[in-house]
Amino acid sequence: MSSRSGLPAQAAVHAFSAFGIVAQTAATFAGLLLITFLIGRVLPIDPVLAAVGERASADVYEKVRVELGLNLPLHVQFWNYAVKVLHGDLGRSVLTANPVLTDIRRVFPATLELATLGTLIGVLLGVPIGVVAAARRGGFIDRVARVFALFGYSVPIFWLGLMGLLLFYARLGWVLGPGRIDVAYDEVVAPLTGALLVDSALRGEWEVFRNALGHIVLPAAVLGWLSLAYISRMTRSFLLAELGEEYVTTARVKGLSEWRVIVRHALRNALVPLVTVIALSYATLLEGSVLTETVFAWPGLGMYITNSLLSADMNAVLGGTLVVGCVFIGLNLLSDLVYRLVDPRVR
Amino acid sequence: MRRFFIALLVCAAGARAETPKDTVVMAKPIDDMISLDPAESFEFSGSELVDNLYDRLIGYDVKDVEKLFGELAESWSVAADGKTYTFKIRPSVRFHSGNPVTAEDAAFSFRRAVVLNKTPAFILTQFGFTEGNVAQRIRAPDPRTLVIETEKAVAPSFFYYALTAVVGSVVDSKLVKEHAKGDDFGNAWLKTNEAGSGPFKLRSWRANESYTLDSNAEWYRGAPKIKRLVARHVVEPATQRLLLEKGDVDYARSLTKDQLDAISRNKDLAIDQGNKGSILYVGLNQRNPILAKPEVREALKWLVDYDAIEKNILAGRFVKHQTFLPRGFLGAIDEMPYKLDVKKAKALLAKAGYPDGFSLTVDVESASPFTDVAQALQASWALGGVKASLIASDGKQLLTKYRARNHEAVIYRWGPDYQDPHTNAEAFAMNYDNRDDAKSKTVAWRNSWDIPDFTRRAGEAALEQDTKKRAAIYEQLQREHLKVAPFVILFQEIEVAARRKNVDGFIIGPNFGTNFYYAIAKK
Numbered sequence: 035m036s037s038r039s040g041l042p043a044q045a046a047v048h049a050f051s052a053f054g055i056v057a058q059t060a061a062t063f064a065g066l067l068l069i070t071f072l073i074g075r076v077l078p079i080d081p082v083l084a085a086v087g088e089r090a091s092a093d094v095y096e097k098v099r100v101e102l103g104l105n106l107p108l109h110v111q112f113w114n115y116a117v118k119v120l121h122g123d124l125g126r127s128v129l130t131a132n133p134v135l136t137d138i139r140r141v142f143p144a145t146l147e148l149a150t151l152g153t154l155i156g157v158l159l160g161v162p163i164g165v166v167a168a169a170r171r172g173g174f175i176d177r178v179a180r181v182f183a184l185f186g187y188s189v190p191i192f193w194l195g196l197m198g199l200l201l202f203y204a205r206l207g208w209v210l211g212p213g214r215i216d217v218a219y220d221e222v223v224a225p226l227t228g229a230l231l232v233d234s235a236l237r238g239e240w241e242v243f244r245n246a247l248g249h250i251v252l253p254a255a256v257l258g259w260l261s262l263a264y265i266s267r268m269t270r271s272f273l274l275a276e277l278g279e280e281y282v283t284t285a286r287v288k289g290l291s292e293w294r295v296i297v298r299h300a301l302r303n304a305l306v307p308l309v310t311v312i313a314l315s316y317a318t319l320l321e322g323s324v325l326t327e328t329v330f331a332w333p334g335l336g337m338y339i340t341n342s343l344l345s346a347d348m349n350a351v352l353g354g355t356l357v358v359g360c361v362f363i364g365l366n367l368l369s370d371l372v373y374r375l376v377d378p379r380v381r
Numbered sequence: 382m383r384r385f386f387i388a389l390l391v392c393a394a395g396a397r398a399e400t401p402k403d404t405v406v407m408a409k410p411i412d413d414m415i416s417l418d419p420a421e422s423f424e425f426s427g428s429e430l431v432d433n434l435y436d437r438l439i440g441y442d443v444k445d446v447e448k449l450f451g452e453l454a455e456s457w458s459v460a461a462d463g464k465t466y467t468f469k470i471r472p473s474v475r476f477h478s479g480n481p482v483t484a485e486d487a488a489f490s491f492r493r494a495v496v497l498n499k500t501p502a503f504i505l506t507q508f509g510f511t512e513g514n515v516a517q518r519i520r521a522p523d524p525r526t527l528v529i530e531t532e533k534a535v536a537p538s539f540f541y542y543a544l545t546a547v548v549g550s551v552v553d554s555k556l557v558k559e560h561a562k563g564d565d566f567g568n569a570w571l572k573t574n575e576a577g578s579g580p581f582k583l584r585s586w587r588a589n590e591s592y593t594l595d596s597n598a599e600w601y602r603g604a605p606k607i608k609r610l611v612a613r614h615v616v617e618p619a620t621q622r623l624l625l626e627k628g629d630v631d632y633a634r635s636l637t638k639d640q641l642d643a644i645s646r647n648k649d650l651a652i653d654q655g656n657k658g659s660i661l662y663v664g665l666n667q668r669n670p671i672l673a674k675p676e677v678r679e680a681l682k683w684l685v686d687y688d689a690i691e692k693n694i695l696a697g698r699f700v701k702h703q704t705f706l707p708r709g710f711l712g713a714i715d716e717m718p719y720k721l722d723v724k725k726a727k728a729l730l731a732k733a734g735y736p737d738g739f740s741l742t743v744d745v746e747s748a749s750p751f752t753d754v755a756q757a758l759q760a761s762w763a764l765g766g767v768k769a770s771l772i773a774s775d776g777k778q779l780l781t782k783y784r785a786r787n788h789e790a791v792i793y794r795w796g797p798d799y800q801d802p803h804t805n806a807e808a809f810a811m812n813y814d815n816r817d818d819a820k821s822k823t824v825a826w827r828n829s830w831d832i833p834d835f836t837r838r839a840g841e842a843a844l845e846q847d848t849k850k851r852a853a854i855y856e857q858l859q860r861e862h863l864k865v866a867p868f869v870i871l872f873q874e875i876e877v878a879a880r881r882k883n884v885d886g887f888i889i890g891p892n893f894g895t896n897f898y899y900a901i902a903k904k
Binding site for chain 1: 400401404406408412415416423424498499500501502503572573585587588589590591593611613614615616617619620623624626627629774775776777778780781782783784798818819820821822
């Protein structure tokens with residue numbers, strides 16, 4: 035009896051919960067749009083001048099002001115923009131003359147590729163380093179890991195990038211230079227996803243793949259170091275907290291080996307908060323690391339948004355912001371899903 | 382972990398590829414490029430690219446700018462009335478599309494620029510063309526004859542030089558009309574495409590990333606020596622230098638002084654230079670009652686160590702220059718009376734009523750070398766008791782403030798729009814209307830300098846038919862301007878391109894629209 039009446043009730047709760055998530059997401063987007071829009075309007079940069087240049091006559095200036103809709107009241111400008119966005123039209127960028135969506139389709143895969151590889155490096159190296167540092171707390175490895183992480187945190191990424199180029203590209207010749215691909219391989223692979231590594235692999239163009247990999251290794255390693263520094267320290271901290279718990283003592287008393295205690299018991303529980311840390315770190319890299327992109331001449335989302343912002347190209351800024359917002363919300367949802375996998379209590 | 386990292390590096394090292402032999406690669410910032418339409422393009426990078434995609438009716442020798450030569454025009458003449466110009470179009474020239482170049486294409490190009498009325502349109506409309514009269518004043522009576530009638534009889538050289546600007550590029554009217562939407566004259570399409578007849582064809586343009594050009598084997602002056610040119614968007618000068626030294630690019634176009642010093646010691650690299658028409662100056666807003674005093678303006682000119690700034694900050698990038706016409710222009714004079722003279726400056730300040738100096742703010746773009754120059758000025762002005770507070774901001778932000786006349790002093794750069802002295806004379810010595818809502822916002826207007834007499838005389842100079850008399854008027858104007866103007870004119874720009882020694886032939890002209898790739902050869 036109870037199970038029969040419980041099923042519809044449970045479905046209703048799920049539906050209500052899903053509706054809540056959708057409503058919350060929509061409200062976040064609306065707020066994001068409004069705030070970015072307002073920030074764009076209070077910037078001390080005239081978007082018309084940014085578009086027409088300093089030599090434009092008064093007639094040209096006025097014509098472009100009307101074309102951009104800047105003669106309308108602020109709330110009307112926002113409403114017009116929001117309606118367009120709801121119809122899937124992010125407008126046209128003044129700077130690139132392209133639809134913003136086209137621009138984002140071009141620059142976002144470059145950032146996605148770089149950030150994903152950077153995060154992979156950060157996770158694959160950072161988690162083990164954090165585990166070893168926690169297991170050997172106060173020991174030599176812990177101290178080295180601390181210095182390594184401190185370096186990653188505190189050294190300006192701009193400098194790190196330049197030094198990396200100087201050593202690994204200019205002196206040792208281990209990696210290829212700035213940019214995503216050599217001129218000789220440019221446009222060899224027709225874009226599928228926009229991510230060169232993925233596209234070249236899917237098309238079986240292994241020469242292009244190797245070349246693209248040679249270009250991405252260094253910027254990804256630089257970003258990876260930043261990510262690694264954060265992830266390794268947080269792993270260590272979460273793991274140390276778990277190692278002080280009673281269930282760990284119980285496991286030890288039961289005679290389990292120390293590594294089994296750490297990896298099978300403590301780390302598993304430390305993974306729960308660590309998922310959030312990794313997701314946040316990934317999201318930060320996906321926003322685009324402007325300085326890394328500048329040093330490595332990497333045409334990504336960070337440079338796109340920054341250039342647009344400095345030119346008051348608001349369609350591009352708002353479009354980019356929406357993408358970043360999507361990334362954060364998407365990663366939040368993803369980390370929720372991963373929670374369910376690693377934490378039985380949430381299932 | 383270690384193995385993983387080493388495997389990545391080894392994999393990458395094995396994929397090394399040099400730039401192809403028939404391709405030249407340049408590293409330069411191209412993020413200012415917003416349109417490839419000659420009727421709209423007015424930025425440095427855009428002008429350079431458009432000039433290599435299109436031909437104009439006439440051009441000038443970049444080594445001796447007084448020598449005009451025909452590009453698409455085989456010959457040209459001006460009637461006795463001084464207003465009617467006739468151009469004979471070169472036969473058998475074809476656009477990249479294969480369509481023949483005709484006088485109607487030239488007429489269409491100029492008419493669309495006037496009607497579209499984008500930023501560079503003023504270069505044509507200053508001769509009296511309007512949307513209403515342009516069809517009648519610019520016409521092609523036959524496929525090889527173009528007739529243009531100006532409103533007034535102006536100095537012919539003024540008109541010819543205006544036609545050498547990017548806005549004077551001839552577009553393929555048939556192709557453009559095919560892509561026109563509504564009354565846009567194909568503007569939306571031409572923003573990202575081309576319809577030219579120039580030495581290169583556009584293969585691709587990815588905004589803020591790169592542009593790639595293929596040579597036009599059918600170009601009327603002969604095919605370029607290289608097959609392809611790629612310009613990569615590289616902002617950071619240090620990155621440009623590394624790419625050049627490793628041979629991954631053939632040209633690095635925006636290196637700093639220190640990097641150029643290092644490049645000059647590298648036996649595999651060389652440096653090309655060319656005088657640009659751009660001028661670096663300090664504008665003094667005349668709304669500020671202190672700066673409005675003639676003695677103060679002059680004192681500030683004596684409080685600059687021009688030689689030290691050139692030697693220590695700008696060597697190889699700018700040279701000392703103090704008049705509004707850059708070297709290479711008709712009527713330019715090489716007079717530089719000002720140097721650092723603290724005693725003289727203090728005497729002038731005392732005469733103005735400021736024996737202990739005064740305070741002012743100086744706006745400057747937060748980019749090299751402008752901030753370095755600003756700091757040097759701050760130090761030397763302090764010798765006379767002038768306490769300058771620097772306000773560094775982004776270029777677009779600074780322009781917004783400058784155009785609103787909200788500055789006190791500003792360090793800014795001005796580049797001529799075309800190769801005639803009127804472009805700079807109008808900017809620095811003409812102010813048609815000093816009210817805030819004035820239609821024309823010249824540099825003199827931006828600094829609230831109300832100068833009816835200068836405005837009249839500079840306007841008359843543009844109409845003078847006799848070239849020698851015209852040059853004399855500009856010379857006289859500059860001498861007076863030098864003494865009284867609220868501008869501390871500091872330096873003239875030199876454009877520098879560092880290159881690998883196996884590549885040569887890049888032509889650096891005096892204008893940003895006269896940097897040509899067609900003579901580049903690679904060994």
